Amino acid sequence: MQTLYPDYYAQFRCTADKCPITCCQEWKISVDDDTLKRWAALNPPVDSKLFTYVQDGQRVIALNSRHVCPFLEKNKLCRLVLEHGENAISETCQIFPRETHSFADHEEASLMPCCPAVIDLWAAQDAAPLTFPRPDIDSIPFFIRSAVIDAILQQTDRLPEQILSACFYMIQEIHRKKKPTKDFVSDCFSEKSFCQLYDAMDDLSPDCIDSILECNELLLDLSVNYQKEQLYQEWLTPLTQQAKTLSELLTEPEDETSDPSKPYEEIASRAGIALSNLLAHLQTEEELPAQWQAFRTAFAQYEPLMRSYLANEVYSELLSFEDTTRHMLVRLQWLMLQYAALRQSLFLIWQDSPKTFSYEKVREALVIINRMTGYDEEDIYEYLENSFESLLWDWGYFALLAGF
Numbered sequence: 001m002q003t004l005y006p007d008y009y010a011q012f013r014c015t016a017d018k019c020p021i022t023c024c025q026e027w028k029i030s031v032d033d034d035t036l037k038r039w040a041a042l043n044p045p046v047d048s049k050l051f052t053y054v055q056d057g058q059r060v061i062a063l064n065s066r067h068v069c070p071f072l073e074k075n076k077l078c079r080l081v082l083e084h085g086e087n088a089i090s091e092t093c094q095i096f097p098r099e100t101h102s103f104a105d106h107e108e109a110s111l112m113p114c115c116p117a118v119i120d121l122w123a124a125q126d127a128a129p130l131t132f133p134r135p136d137i138d139s140i141p142f143f144i145r146s147a148v149i150d151a152i153l154q155q156t157d158r159l160p161e162q163i164l165s166a167c168f169y170m171i172q173e174i175h176r177k178k179k180p181t182k183d184f185v186s187d188c189f190s191e192k193s194f195c196q197l198y199d200a201m202d203d204l205s206p207d208c209i210d211s212i213l214e215c216n217e218l219l220l221d222l223s224v225n226y227q228k229e230q231l232y233q234e235w236l237t238p239l240t241q242q243a244k245t246l247s248e249l250l251t252e253p254e255d256e257t258s259d260p261s262k263p264y265e266e267i268a269s270r271a272g273i274a275l276s277n278l279l280a281h282l283q284t285e286e287e288l289p290a291q292w293q294a295f296r297t298a299f300a301q302y303e304p305l306m307r308s309y310l311a312n313e314v315y316s317e318l319l320s321f322e323d324t325t326r327h328m329l330v331r332l333q334w335l336m337l338q339y340a341a342l343r344q345s346l347f348l349i350w351q352d353s354p355k356t357f358s359y360e361k362v363r364e365a366l367v368i369i370n371r372m373t374g375y376d377e378e379d380i381y382e383y384l385e386n387s388f389e390s391l392l393w394d395w396g397y398f399a400l401l402a403g404f
Contacts (some may be wrong), residue, residue, distance in 0.1 A: 003100070003107040004133035006315065008121055012098075015117050017076040020360070021367050023096055023115065024069040024078065026231045057150065061090075067231060074136040101320045103389035106135055107191040110316035113309055113370045119363045121310040129153040130308050132143045140185055142324035144171065145314060147189040152311045157177055158198065160306050161339065166197050168332050168398050175325035198341070202404070206396075208289045211403030213250055215344040216243050218401070221387070222341055222372055232368055242348045250288070295350045298357050299343070310335065320377075329392050334380050340401040342369045 023029075031052050036059070039046035051070055052059050064070050071079045078264045079085060085128040095218050101108050101305055122130065130153070132359035134146055148167045170188040174180045226232055317331050345365050350357050375383065385391050 001105070001107055002100075003109055003111050004135065005310070006111075006133065007131045008125060009109055009111060010066065011121055012111055012117065012281045019116060021116050021364060022072070022076055023093075024072040024076075026063070026067045027069075027371065028055070029069060029090065030092045031061060031090045032092075034338065035088075038088060041087065046080075047248075052243045071099075099316065101316065105134075105137070108133070108316070110312060112316075112374075113312065113366055114247075114374060116363050116367050118208070119305070119309075119366050122312070123305050123355070123359065123363075125308065129304075130311055132311070138181055140180065141319055141325070141328070143182065143185060144174070144189075144325075144328065145318045147185075148314050149311045151194070152307050152314065155194070156307075159404050160303065160310055161336070161343075162198070162201065164310065164332065164336055164339070164403045165201065165395070165399050165402045165404065166194060168336070169395050170196060170330065171328050171332065173397060175329060180325075181404055201399070204399070206400045206403055208292055208403065209250065211400055212288065212292065212344070213346070214400055215340045215403065216247050218337065218340045219243055220247070222337075226372055232372070235364065235368055238352075239345055239348055242352060243344070244402060248350070284303050290352065292347070294354075298350060298354065299346065302359070302362050305362070306339075310339065313338075313391075326392070330381065330384065333393055333398065334375075334403050335382065336398055338369060338373045340403070342366060343403075345369060 051062055053062050054060075055397075061069055061071075069078075073079050073082070077285055078089060078093075086094060097112040097118055099112055100109055101110075111121070113119060132149055135142055151163050152160060154306075158166075159270075170193070173188055174185055177184060220240060220243050223236055226236060227240065314334050317335070318328055320331075342365055346362060349361055349365065381391065388397075
C-alpha cells in the first residue's frame, strides 16, 4: 500500500539527550506484548511487573517519583538503548513522534506536535508554507480537507482562528445537506463565500472579555487531571494560579457597602500572593482589551508557525477516524479547543513577562498543551459530550473560543 508523506517528514531527527522536553517524562508510554517478551529475555532480565502497570486495559511504563521513565539515565539517554540497542524499547518509543493513518487504498504519515524537534522543524520552514500530499481520490471528504488546509496556509490576511471559524461554518452547511454535491462543497469553499462570511464575521466579533474568560475556564478544566496527578507542575502550577486569579478578578461581584479592596484581599490570600502585587497587575475590564491587543501584536511573529501547526493537525486528524462531516466538525472543535488553550496559556505567560516572550516559551506551550490534549478518539467524544450541552457546538460558541 502506498504511503504519502508531508514535505517536512524526512527531515525529522530525534535530538535525544539535547531535547528540552523529553518524551520520557510525564508521559504515558505504552508497552506492547512483543516488547514485554524481549524484556524478559534480556540479560539481566527486566522485571516487567516492576516497571509497568495496566491502565485502561493497556500496559504502560510506571514512571518514578520524579514522573520520569525509570530507564532514563541522568544524561537523558535511555538505559535500554545504551545496553541493548533500539530494538529493546517499545514500539511507542521507536515510532514517536511519527504517526500513520490507513485509508482504503493508501496510508498517510505525519509528525505530532508533542515533540519539540517537530516544532523546530516547522519553525525553520516559516518562510515557505508546508506542503501536504493530495491523494488522487474523487472524494468530498478529501476535497474538504484540502480546502481547509489551503485556507489556513494561503489566507494570510486573516487570523488562523478566523479561518478555522469560517471553515467550521462551511462544514456545518455541508453537514446539514443530506447528500451534498461536489459543486455545493466547491461553492461553500469559494473565494466569494469566504469573503461574504468574513464580512459578516467582522460585524459580529465576540466580546473580548467573554472570550478570554471562556478560554481561561477551558484551560483550567483541561489542567485538572494533570494537577491531580502532579504532572507538568513546573509549567502548570504558576499558569493555573494566574488563570484562577484572572477569572476571579473579572467575575468578582462588586459590593458598594463594603471596603472595595476586601474582595481582592481574599483573592490575593487564596492565590498566595501579596495584595500589593495583585493590585499592581490588576487588569480591569477597560485595560484587558488593550492588553489583549498588545499580546496579539507580540504573538503575530509566531503566526507562520501556528499556521503550520494547524494545517498539520487538519491533515493528520480531520479524516483519521471516519470521513463523515460530523466527525470533521468534532475534530475542528477539538482543534479549536487545543488552540484556545494554547493561546490563553501564552497570553498569561506574556502578561507575566512580556519582555521575555521567546520562541522557547511558545514551543514549550505547544508541546505541553498537545501532550495534555492528546486524547484517544473515544476520549475526545466523551469529553465533548460530558462538557457541553451537545456534541456538536453552535457556531457562536466556536467563534467565542476563537475570540477574533
